Amino acid sequence: MGRGTDGRQRCSRLLLGCVLAASVCSATADAGARPQYCRAQEGLPIDGVMYPKKYTGLSMCQQYKECTCCNSTHTASMQHSLQSVFDANDFSAACRSVMALLSCRVCDPEVGTGHRQPICEKTCDSWLRACAEDYFAFTPLSQRLVPCDDRQVVCSPLGTLVDSGRELCMSAGYKVTRSLCFDGHLKHGHGLCDHRSVTEDEPVPTSSLFVAATLVGALMLAIIALPRMRKWLRRRSEYEEEPYLEGRGRRTGGIGSDSTSSLTNARQRRVF
Numbered sequence: 001m002g003r004g005t006d007g008r009q010r011c012s013r014l015l016l017g018c019v020l021a022a023s024v025c026s027a028t029a030d031a032g033a034r035p036q037y038c039r040a041q042e043g044l045p046i047d048g049v050m051y052p053k054k055y056t057g058l059s060m061c062q063q064y065k066e067c068t069c070c071n072s073t074h075t076a077s078m079q080h081s082l083q084s085v086f087d088a089n090d091f092s093a094a095c096r097s098v099m100a101l102l103s104c105r106v107c108d109p110e111v112g113t114g115h116r117q118p119i120c121e122k123t124c125d126s127w128l129r130a131c132a133e134d135y136f137a138f139t140p141l142s143q144r145l146v147p148c149d150d151r152q153v154v155c156s157p158l159g160t161l162v163d164s165g166r167e168l169c170m171s172a173g174y175k176v177t178r179s180l181c182f183d184g185h186l187k188h189g190h191g192l193c194d195h196r197s198v199t200e201d202e203p204v205p206t207s208s209l210f211v212a213a214t215l216v217g218a219l220m221l222a223i224i225a226l227p228r229m230r231k232w233l234r235r236r237s238e239y240e241e242e243p244y245l246e247g248r249g250r251r252t253g254g255i256g257s258d259s260t261s262s263l264t265n266a267r268q269r270r271v272f
């Protein structure tokens with residue numbers, strides 16, 4: 001019985017190890033692939049899965065047309081929002097340029113995939129310098145700092161509302177860091193669109209779905225194989241015990257027919 005139990009335990013551990021290995025492989029593959037996909041965020045609504053691609057029909061943010069998380073719908077919405085603000089207030093050219101740059105940040109593939117979502121502190125400082133004399137206001141409910149437009153009642157020069165670029169970005173709802181952040185420069189440090197030619201007509205890769213299907217298949221195979229393996233181990237343990245039962249019959253003085261009968265009865269009592 002000891003050998004059979006040890007065998008079953010080894011079998012269970014082996015199957016559990018296979019399942020855990022498959023889970024780790026799936027998680028590793030998914031972790032490697034997931035950051036390559038664009039993530040829905042403020043200014044970048046995404047339905048389903050979207051991969052950074054080449055888009056030639058962008059109405060603005062043209063600097064990202066070779067590799068971007070934006071499509072023509074996103075940039076059209078950005079352009080409409082910015083133009084409404086610009087028409088309502090006479091912003092300086094420098095301020096308009098920085099605000100357009102910040103609006104386009106979600107089109108950067110590194111920002112869109114989550115690699116560089118915060119804004120660099122030096123970029124916030126540039127924003128404050130460019131718009132210090134332009135009018136901004138805090139929204140009544142969220143108290144978020146926004147460019148002044150027809151909806152705002154009280155507006156003031158930006159330089160009188162905040163003391164630093166960091167305060168400006170945080171008041172506008174941005175996260176601020178000094179590294180791994182957006183500064184407006186094209187980097188493509190993660191090779192998001194360099195490994196293959198991706199265009200807007202190509203389908204979304206399905207590697208994650210394949211890994212998930214493989215994992216499910218491995219689990220189903222383990223569930224099917226476990227009862228069969230246990231049954232096989234029980235049969236094997238029975239045959240390993242035959243010499244012991246026969247020897248026990250001879251040592252206790254039983255005749256051959258009695259020992260054979262005992263062995264047969266022992267087999268019949270086992271439930272497979």
